[in-house]
Amino acid sequence: MDVFSTNTVRQLPPASARRTADIGSTEPCSACSIRHAAVHSRVPDEDLSKLLSDATTVALQSGQTLFTEGDPAKSLFTIARGAMMIYKMTLDGRRQITGFLFNGDFLGLTLGGRYAYSAEAITVASLHRYPILKVQELVRRYPLIEQRLCQITRQELVEAQEQMLLLGRKSARERVASFLLKLARQSEDRGLPRAEIFVPMTRAMIGDYVGLTTETVSRTMAEFRRDGLLSSLSGHNMQLLDSIHLEEVAEGLA
Amino acid sequence: MDVFSTNTVRQLPPASARRTADIGSTEPCSACSIRHAAVHSRVPDEDLSKLLSDATTVALQSGQTLFTEGDPAKSLFTIARGAMMIYKMTLDGRRQITGFLFNGDFLGLTLGGRYAYSAEAITVASLHRYPILKVQELVRRYPLIEQRLCQITRQELVEAQEQMLLLGRKSARERVASFLLKLARQSEDRGLPRAEIFVPMTRAMIGDYVGLTTETVSRTMAEFRRDGLLSSLSGHNMQLLDSIHLEEVAEGLA
DNA sequence: CGCTACGTTGAGAACAATCAACCCCGGTGG
DNA sequence: CCACCGGGGTTGATTGTTCTCAACGTAGCG
Secondary structure (H helix, E strand, O other): OOOOOOOOOOOOOOOOOOOOOOOOOOOOOOOOHHHHHHHOOOOOHHHHHHHHHHOEEEEEOOOOEEEOOOOEOOEEEEEEEOOEEEEEEOOOOOEEEEEEEOOOOEEOOEEOOEEOOEEEEOOOEEEEEEEHHHHHHHHHHOHHHHHHHHHHHHHHHHHHHHHHHHHHHOOHHHHHHHHHHHHHHHHHHOOOOOOEEEOOOOHHHHHHHHOOOHHHHHHHHHHHHHOOOEEEOOOOEEEEOOHHHHHHHHOOOO | OOOOOOOOOOOOOOOOOOOOOOOOOOOOOOOOHHHHHHHOOOOOHHHHHHHHHHOEEEEEOOOOEEEOOOOEOOEEEEEEEOOEEEEEEOOOOOEEEEEEEOOOOEEOOEEOOEEOOEEEEOOOEEEEEEEHHHHHHHHHHOHHHHHHHHHHHHHHHHHHHHHHHHHHHOOHHHHHHHHHHHHHHHHHHOOOOOOEEEOOOOHHHHHHHHOOOHHHHHHHHHHHHHOOOEEEOOOOEEEEOOHHHHHHHHOOOO
16 A cells, blocks of 8 residues: 555546645534525524535535536535636637635526536635525525525626626736735635735636736736735735735726 | 797706607506516515505606716616616726616616616616615515516626626627627517617727727628628618627637 | 646737727707 | 718728747646
């Protein structure tokens, strides 16, 4: 037996970057949106735990696909740990990433019983899977949950429209600056220092999110480094050195 | 008295194209989404008509603004007649139109009590205005209405993601072709011939919708005419001569 | 220790933007 | 009635930003 492979890894798909695995753990998830929604809707504890007990855990390696656009939608997901991306593709393979999702985020927009986009893990991730039928049942019983879900969808729609402005009308510098600031805001929301951002995605993914090529993203970030706006820390960590100025760049004022 | 001004026009703002006015008429609106939502939610007739009686009618000239992004949101609207556009702007005046809305469409996405976008009439239009408080009250009483509203929002989100793919990853030809086909689908939905489309918006508006300049939109449509894909009829009417091929152009297959 | 995916940088090409001229049409006023 | 005016649309010439193609550097992982 090979002493160097201490972890028994099941189902090894074309995954590249791997970290500590510990797949299958079902730790409590207080940041999780569905619980959040439920809590804010005064759902009796017994019903809540019934829903949560209907949930199963899904573990994904980085690069693994959770579902593909057009698949019949049987489940709703929330991210317990890790980062995911959702995207649409043209027939000839061009990709538009419509969102990066993190701890606690919802996943699984459906229309006509089918997923509206594809979802793929960009780090090792673990998710809660809720059977759609169970969610619908809970929603019927507690309309306030639906109100909360509706609000989340509205929030996503507002963000999508913001992104349309970026994609349709902003320059490369403005796009990349906006992207970095969005990460900074998320970092802040998680209680981390606003200026230090974790960037788990590749340049190609960033490009497919803001409508640029890998090379242009790379060049633009090099520019920001030269301008003293950005510095790269270890690995996927970066630091925003002048958020004020970067904000101006993002808005086209500089 | 000037015999040529037979219509007493009130409140004449910087409006350009004017048609027959007949402002203030409160004709029944069976295509109207809120009624549609209500009907599908089995709302008792008395409640429905109570809501509808809370509604007032708003008349707009072409070019008039209904509300501006960031305004405190007091009302929800549906379009009874005419065409509207919703848009966001950068600080330096670049505009991204996020949607064109027609008969029966909803209007008034809010987040945190404020409108998420600006709305402007692109033809003479008349709208139903529903006080948000009344809508909330009705929704509380009939959760099925909320379900329907939620579904509409989901639909809009899916369309927004489709548009992100267009803005981020499609060429000028693909964008304009996709736009024309979208109008064709809407035309079909209204029971009109699919190939004959009504294009009430200017080239500048189309450009601000698909992320191009006026000139590029104009050139691209000229190309389509040369290629036998499109022909201009009277005024704002056009005809798609080869939808099959246009569909291929839109998908990048041709 | 070498592979492979990712990232960076450079040179040139391409597509759409910009700048500019002109046309067309409807509305207005002389 | 006609000339003028202005918004919208079209087309041409030129510019410029971003893409493409290519080479090379780097870091993590087996």
